[in-house]
Amino acid sequence: MAWPHIFQRGALLSRFSHHHMVVFLLTFFSYSLLHASRKTFSNVKVSISKQWTPSAFNKSTELLPVEVFVFGTVTEWLHFYNKGLYCSLWIVNGLLQSTGWPCVVAVMGNWFGKAGRGVVFGLWSACASVGNILGACLASSVLQYGYEYAFLVTAAVQFAGGIIIFFGLLVSPEEIGIPGIETEENFEEDSHRPLINGAENEDEAEPNYSIQEGNTVTQVKAISFYQACCLPGVIAYSLAYACLKLVNYSFFFWLPFYLSNNFGWKEAEADQLSIWYDVGGIIGGTLQGFISDMLQKRAPVLALSLLLAIGSLVGYSRSPNDKSINALLMAVTGFFIGGPSNMISSAISADLGRQELIQGSSEALATVTGIVDGTGSIGAAVGQYLVSLIQDNLGWMWVFYFFILMTSCTVLFISPLIVRETCSLMQRRQTRVLNE
Numbered sequence: 001m002a003w004p005h006i007f008q009r010g011a012l013l014s015r016f017s018h019h020h021m022v023v024f025l026l027t028f029f030s031y032s033l034l035h036a037s038r039k040t041f042s043n044v045k046v047s048i049s050k051q052w053t054p055s056a057f058n059k060s061t062e063l064l065p066v067e068v069f070v071f072g073t074v075t076e077w078l079h080f081y082n083k084g085l086y087c088s089l090w091i092v093n094g095l096l097q098s099t100g101w102p103c104v105v106a107v108m109g110n111w112f113g114k115a116g117r118g119v120v121f122g123l124w125s126a127c128a129s130v131g132n133i134l135g136a137c138l139a140s141s142v143l144q145y146g147y148e149y150a151f152l153v154t155a156a157v158q159f160a161g162g163i164i165i166f167f168g169l170l171v172s173p174e175e176i177g178i179p180g181i182e183t184e185e186n187f188e189e190d191s192h193r194p195l196i197n198g199a200e201n202e203d204e205a206e207p208n209y210s211i212q213e214g215n216t217v218t219q220v221k222a223i224s225f226y227q228a229c230c231l232p233g234v235i236a237y238s239l240a241y242a243c244l245k246l247v248n249y250s251f252f253f254w255l256p257f258y259l260s261n262n263f264g265w266k267e268a269e270a271d272q273l274s275i276w277y278d279v280g281g282i283i284g285g286t287l288q289g290f291i292s293d294m295l296q297k298r299a300p301v302l303a304l305s306l307l308l309a310i311g312s313l314v315g316y317s318r319s320p321n322d323k324s325i326n327a328l329l330m331a332v333t334g335f336f337i338g339g340p341s342n343m344i345s346s347a348i349s350a351d352l353g354r355q356e357l358i359q360g361s362s363e364a365l366a367t368v369t370g371i372v373d374g375t376g377s378i379g380a381a382v383g384q385y386l387v388s389l390i391q392d393n394l395g396w397m398w399v400f401y402f403f404i405l406m407t408s409c410t411v412l413f414i415s416p417l418i419v420r421e422t423c424s425l426m427q428r429r430q431t432r433v434l435n436e
């Protein structure tokens with residue numbers, strides 16, 4: 001029956017201290033600030049294009065090759081334009097940005113166990129969308145003074161936030177004498193049964209992944225990259241996330257430009273309107289995480305959302321030149337695309353990294369999260385090139401066809417997990433009926 005699980009999870013959640021709330025908020029806003037700085041590039045794309053590639057808007061204007069595609073705050077103030085410097089700074093920026101997500105997911109995994117993980121991580125994963133909204137608001141508020149001020153404001157806020165995180169964040173409960181989540185999860189009836197495992201169904205799940213000697217469990221503190229890839233579900237969800245992050249980040253980087261370019265709306269207005277995609281993602285991630293907690297399965301919830309995402313993409317691609325209708329369709333699209341993306345990158349990554357084979361290893365959790373997010377980033381990077389290529393040669397409608405194809409591939413990659421978990425839900429339902 002489901003009631004014992006509910007009572008046990010309620011008892012576990014009641015033991016959460018104010019430290020858990022502080023960790024939740026600090027990790028939430030730390031990644032929000034990272035995303036706010038990323039969003040700046042999307043919000044000022046129109047201004048940058050007009051200033052540094054005016055030939056795209058005015059064929060009579062020519063620029064020296066050294067002046068093309070270099071931007072930022074300090075370089076603009078000093079009028080120092082160097083491609084080598086720009087490329088170096090851009091590489092360093094990407095390297096530092098890439099470390100953020102695996103670290104905060106690992107910290108959250110140390111503090112929050114399986115009880116309610118879907119809704120907790122679903123709500124927490126809204127940090128990226130909140131960062132997008134924050135970045136859009138900050139950039140649009142100073143864009144009238146020059147695009148370089150958009151970079152300056154977000155960087156200053158991020159620097160101040162970094163100081164607070166450095167001195168205030170606790171990596172694990174053990175640092176202040178609070179029992180770790182592995183100890184607390186012993187209160188749960190299914191503490192040795194992860195939401196994601198390699199068994200065909202939950203009745204066949206074997207509770208002996210850990211290396212046991214008597215009553216002692218040997219905790220694996222770190223695993224290799226190859227071992228992490230071999231964990232059940234890691235490859236499937238990584239490939240799925242590569243396709244889905246491609247679509248999600250294309251909206252992230254191109255949506256304001258699309259609104260300005262396709263509908264002729266002002267850049268500041270387009271920046272503010274693009275917020276509705278993130279609003280939909282926040283609601284979608286939280287609600288879908290809650291439903292997956294109730295079902296104790298992730299893949300069926302993802303599958304239904306992604307199938308509906310295909311319909312929402314078709315609808316949004318045919319949005320009229322009306323801001324209210326566009327915002328509504330945009331929010332619906334964000335709900336069905338941003339929601340699953342948040343789930344895979346947070347709750348599912350935490351599930352994958354907390355399988356019993358690596359129970360208690362925060363290093364393993366960070367490795368698994370890095371693999372999932374890194375694979376997704378490869379897809380997102382390739383996608384940005386393909387979006388511009390498709391748009392230049394075929395138009396925006398074919399870009400949406402491409403998004404539909406990638407969303408379909410996401411469903412395809414997790415289809416074995418969908419079938420297994422759906423069969424498991426049906427067997428559980430039949431068992432309960434027979435017991436009653």
